[in-house]
Amino acid sequence: MYSIGDLSRRTGVKVPTIRYYENIGLFAPVGRTRGNQRRYDLDGLRRLKFIRHARELGLPIEAVRALVALDGHTDVSCDRAHDIAKAHLADIRVRISQLQRLEAELARISALDDHDGGPCMVLEALGDHETCTRPH
Amino acid sequence: MYSIGDLSRRTGVKVPTIRYYENIGLFAPVGRTRGNQRRYDLDGLRRLKFIRHARELGLPIEAVRALVALDGHTDVSCDRAHDIAKAHLADIRVRISQLQRLEAELARISALDDHDGGPCMVLEALGDHETCTRPH
DNA sequence: GTAATTCCTCTAGTGGCTAGAGGTTCAAGG
DNA sequence: CCTTGAACCTCTAGCCACTAGAGGAATTAC
Secondary structure (H helix, E strand, C coil): CCCHHHHHHHHCCCCHHHHHHHHCCCCCCCEECCCCCEEHHHHHHHHHHHHHHHHHHHCCCHHHHHHHHCCCCHHHHHHHHHHHHHHHHHHHHHHHHHHHHHHHHHHHHHCCCCCCCCCHHHHHHHCHHHCCCCCC | CHHHHHHHHHHCCCCCHHHHHCCCCCCCCEEEEECCCCEECCHHHHHHHHHHHHHHHHCCHHHHHHHHHHCCCCCHHHHHHHHHHHHHHHHHHHHHHHHHHHHHHHHHHHHHCCCCCCCCCCHHHHHCCHCCCCCC
16 A cells, blocks of 8 residues: 555655645545554556546646546547547647747747837837737 | 727727736826726836737736836847847747657547557557656 | 655646625616 | 516625635644
């Protein structure tokens, strides 16, 4: 059996975060000691690793919750997991596009040369929507 | 003079957000009416447009605060604005790289074919850090 | 036995808003 | 002028996913 600190060291998930996951009903210990300390088994360790990895992939907690609930089920669960992964992939692609547009605009602003004694072109560009070369 | 609703309609910044900006000391009205309503002048309208644009560029509030404080100052402020823009650009580039790595990993997972009656490979890949083809 | 470490619960904070409750003021229309 | 609806006000709390710290109990190592 593992203590919460054991799990934390083995998974990289912090102790308060493990407690948080229990509070939101995502991940529970198998039981408590007489001294009220949480104890987890090997399956708990495996599940926390799953949760951590899914979080690292950027999946929101509710998606992770859905995935955890699918564990060990049928082909229906496989389709569901597939849907979750694909939806998340699409979200990430949208976000990348947004950031790339921002990058282009900031690169343009950063490249402004303003050492001719006039007003600060960088400051004006940072605050002026009309000078944007494209929507962002 | 503009009311808060006037400003909101002219800038696209919501009324509660304008109040929030006042609460955090970022943007204040020039005064109040006898009925305690906020009133803003033309410079206020210009400043809120600045703030909105900078936020849309993804700059954190504290960076926006620093930029607003630079308005109308010397070459020193120009250098400072330049630094803020370049630092933010670097942050965005880091974030894009991170997301692109995530995208690649999720694309790999989404492409897994698992209809041969075995365990769900998508679900396993989503939860298993060891199967990652590269760090993310 | 003692001291240090790890555990516990609870509260509140982070950033940047957003939502809603309950009340006041203002403006338009009859 | 009166009524009604819209716009204004303050205040509290929530969103998401943690994170930090206070104060105390349990466990472990020497």
